[in-house]
Amino acid sequence: MHGDPSPLDETPEAIAAKHRKSWLTLGGVVLALALLLAIYSFLTQPPPLPGTGETLSARQIKDVMTPLVGRLEGAGITGQSQFAGLAVTTGQGEMVTTCHSLPSSGPLQVIFQDGTSRAESARVNRALDVCVLKVQTTGRTSAKLRTGDPANGEKLYVVFIEDAKAAPRLVEARVVNLISEPGGTALKIDVSQKLATGAAVFDTQGRLAGIVTSPHSFGDFPVALSPSRIEQARAAAKKGGLSAQ
Structure with missing residues (x-):
């Protein structure tokens, strides 16, 4: 009769075609989920640690640098605070800077991105011009000091x-x-x-x-x-x- 639904095709070939279509759809969904998971894993994985042999991007090195670096301030001749250079954390409670930049007397402050700490020179080594600072509170991490000096052109x-x-x-x-x-x-x-x-x-x-x-x-x-x-x-x-x- 006119308007009656078409009879279902239950031949083996038709059933196999339906199964193939279902598996293709399911496979596409699984592939899409796997791709999304891979993208999420790539975006959320932590960057390589310094010194592991992998090259870091400039952004990753900036993230490494930020908690390590402090701005030094000391009392000038007038007694007012003045800039005395930068320092970098090399160990727990330890930073290094150049010796010639340190004030001869008075308190020395290290200004980190998230706070201020008091510092004093633990060892003034004029021959090397590298001074080790003893710092009350350093950043949450320390720099990974390179072994061996950089090469020309690096x-x-x-x-x-x-x-x-x-x-x-x-x-x-x-x-x-x-x-x-x-x-x-x-x-x-x-x-x-x-x-x-x-x-x-x-x-x-x-x-x-x-x-x-x-x-x-x-x-x-x-x-x-x-x-x-x-x-x-x-x-x-x-x-x-x-x-x-």
Whole structure:
């Protein structure tokens, strides 16, 4: 009769076609879910840790840098607080900076992104120009100090601040050549910005690869003190093998 529904096709071929369609639909859903899960896992996985051999992005190195770096402030001749360079955390309660930038007397404060801590020089090593600071409270992590100095032409990232009160950010730099002197190795670096003394230098794995020294006597170009030099100062401070000079 007109309008009656068509009879169902129950032939083996028709049933097999229905099953194929159902499996294809289910397979598409499973594939879509797997793809979404993979994307979520990629977006939420933690970045590689510094020094694991993997190259970090500039954003990832910035995340590594932020809790490590502090701005130093000391009392000037007038007694008012003044900028004394930057410092970077190298251990629990320990930071390093350049010696020549430290005030000769008075309290020294470290201004972190999330607070302020009192600091004092644990070891003044004029020969290396690397001073180890004893800090009441440091950031939640410590820098991974690189073993071995950077090579000529190697890409680096340096902490840069626009002014004494500005938040630190990273700028790209490159090693021009290594400078050897009795106090240790220094790095001549190519960077367009004017850098603050004590500014941390990181390699592409996020490891601490030096600290900027400014002013200096090497010439009219940016210079960083090498990680081997930092390690010498830390080792001397720990065993008390060098007197303040």
